[in-house]
Amino acid sequence: EVQLLESGGGLVQPGGSLRLSCAASKFTFSPYAITWVRQAPGQGLEWVSSISASGGSTYYAESVKGRFTISRDNSKNVLSLQMNSLRADDTAIYYCAIDRVTFGVGAFDCWGQGTLVTVSS
Amino acid sequence: EIVLTQSPAALSLSPGERATLSCRASQSVNNYLAWYQQKPGQAPRLLIYDASNRATGIPARFSGSGSGTDFTLTISSLEPEDFAVYFCQQRFNWPPITFGQGTRLEIK
Numbered sequence: 001e002v003q004l005l006e007s008g009g010g011l012v013q014p015g016g017s018l019r020l021s022c023a024a025s026k027f028t029f030s031p032y033a034i035t036w037v038r039q040a041p042g043q044g045l046e047w048v049s050s051i052s053a054s055g056g057s058t059y060y061a062e063s064v065k066g067r068f069t070i071s072r073d074n075s076k077n078v079l080s081l082q083m084n085s086l087r088a089d090d091t092a093i094y095y096c097a098i099d100r101v102t103f104g105v106g107a108f109d110c111w112g113q114g115t116l117v118t119v120s121s
Numbered sequence: 122e123i124v125l126t127q128s129p130a131a132l133s134l135s136p137g138e139r140a141t142l143s144c145r146a147s148q149s150v151n152n153y154l155a156w157y158q159q160k161p162g163q164a165p166r167l168l169i170y171d172a173s174n175r176a177t178g179i180p181a182r183f184s185g186s187g188s189g190t191d192f193t194l195t196i197s198s199l200e201p202e203d204f205a206v207y208f209c210q211q212r213f214n215w216p217p218i219t220f221g222q223g224t225r226l227e228i229k
Contacts, residue, residue, distance in 0.1 A: 035218070044208065044220055044221070044222045044223045045157075045159075045165065045208055045210070045220040045223075046220065047216075047217055047218040047219065047220070050216070050218070059215070059216040060216070061216070061217050062217070095164055095165075097164075101167075101170055101176065102170065102171070102212075104212065105212050105215060105218055106153055106155055106170060106171065106210075106212035107155050107167055107170030107171070107176065108155075108157075108165070108167055108210075109167040109170075109176055109177070111164035111165060111166075112164065113164060114164060
């Protein structure tokens with residue numbers, strides 16, 4: 001079964017940094033754009049960032065622009081999200097997701113299990 | 122930014138009944154709208170993409186309709202496993218990708 005596995009979450013103080021990773025198993029994710037979506041406790045889904053298949057184009061939500069950096073290593077089948085200057089409102093479960101249906105960002109049919117980021121002093 | 126408004130916020134129905142969930146966009150998204158189901162402690166699951174296309178493995182009781190600004194997810198006859206939260210999502214005008222706030226489908 002195709003799987004995405006996030007890692008790197010944890011407890012961090014306001015102003016701190018974390019680096020999340022998303023690894024793919026049993027498939028190659030190089031043909032696909034990949035997206036980070038987060039969900040604050042008890043809340044809805046919020047798009048965070050997306051990266052094109054080649055890695056040449058990146059996109060960010062206004063709430064994270066300038067603080068988060070998305071990158072990918074297709075040779076290793078790994079996606080990363082470097083998160084700096086973290087704030088309490090960044091607290092959420094972070095999911096990586098892939099749209100294998102439209103090869104874009106419109107039909108996320110493959111999701112990881114999520115990794116929890118808690119920003120608190 | 123396109124805002125998606127889902128209604129109702131919560132819906133209480135019994136197994137076997139028909140569920141109709143709405144998603145309204147603040148401007149046209151053409152047909153670039155998807156629906157997801159999320160159960161507690163799980164990642165979302167894709168149900169419908171491009172307004173009316175069922176994703177692989179999704180039962181036929183789930184159907185999507187609409188275009189432009191008004192969309193509907195219909196579950197023709199509720200099964201016990203269908204009680205969950207449902208989100209819509211647009212990709213027509215991005216970034217940003219946006220999601221609706223969700224509809225909670227509860228057992229009556």
